[in-house]
Amino acid sequence: MKVLTIQGSARKEGNTATVLGWVEEELSLMGHEVSSVRLVGKDIRGCLACGKCKESMDAVNCIQNDDASAILDQMVAADLVIFASPLYFWGIAGPLKSLIDRTYSFYVDYHKPGHASLLEGQRQALLVTGAGPWENNAEATFTAFERLQKPHRAMSAGNLYLGKCTTADKLGEDARTLASNFVSKIVG
Numbered sequence: 001m002k003v004l005t006i007q008g009s010a011r012k013e014g015n016t017a018t019v020l021g022w023v024e025e026e027l028s029l030m031g032h033e034v035s036s037v038r039l040v041g042k043d044i045r046g047c048l049a050c051g052k053c054k055e056s057m058d059a060v061n062c063i064q065n066d067d068a069s070a071i072l073d074q075m076v077a078a079d080l081v082i083f084a085s086p087l088y089f090w091g092i093a094g095p096l097k098s099l100i101d102r103t104y105s106f107y108v109d110y111h112k113p114g115h116a117s118l119l120e121g122q123r124q125a126l127l128v129t130g131a132g133p134w135e136n137n138a139e140a141t142f143t144a145f146e147r148l149q150k151p152h153r154a155m156s157a158g159n160l161y162l163g164k165c166t167t168a169d170k171l172g173e174d175a176r177t178l179a180s181n182f183v184s185k186i187v188g
Ligand SMILES: Cc1cc2nc3c(=O)[nH]c(=O)nc-3n(C[C@H](O)[C@H](O)[C@H](O)COP(=O)(O)O)c2cc1C
Pocket: 009, 010, 011, 013, 014, 015, 016, 017, 085, 086, 087, 088, 089, 090, 091, 129, 130, 131, 132, 133, 137, 165, 166, 167
């Protein structure tokens, strides 16, 4: 399977990068073709809501020419996309949010009979690390993510929230097992 991981954390060796590294390693060992993108430092502008992307569906038709363009193309080519982020104020980190907003360019006619998407049938997964618990903290992020698959016409392959991640050495003892379980689930 062609797997694309998209990492939204600013910290190169932080909690999110550590857990995503385990996931990538395991996927590679299983024989999957893994490509990784780290968003921090890239020029990822927000969606302009100009609607030009809705005029045709032959390719990603976003009019903006920044670092998101190549990543959006990589997303279209992937069988499985894993989004990874720290939890920032009950949501995903800004660079990942900006990229996800740009995925507006992938589909047409949402809520209409002609609804079509360049990501049709794609598997998508979300991995988030946070300092706090799931309750009253992380749920809304995962609810929003589950909804994203509807306009994308993609499918949710699995989600992982690792709480109590204050510093990298404080990743819970069971973090590696949970990451491994996550891998088994998302490859189907
Ligand atoms: C700006 C900021 C906002 C944060 N907001 C939350 C939050 O709302 N909920 C939470 O559980 N942790 C929050 N945290 C903690 C981080 O999500 C957590 O430590 C995460 O594992 C850091 O990931 P990283 O090492 O990849 O940067 C916040 C941290 C920062 C810097």
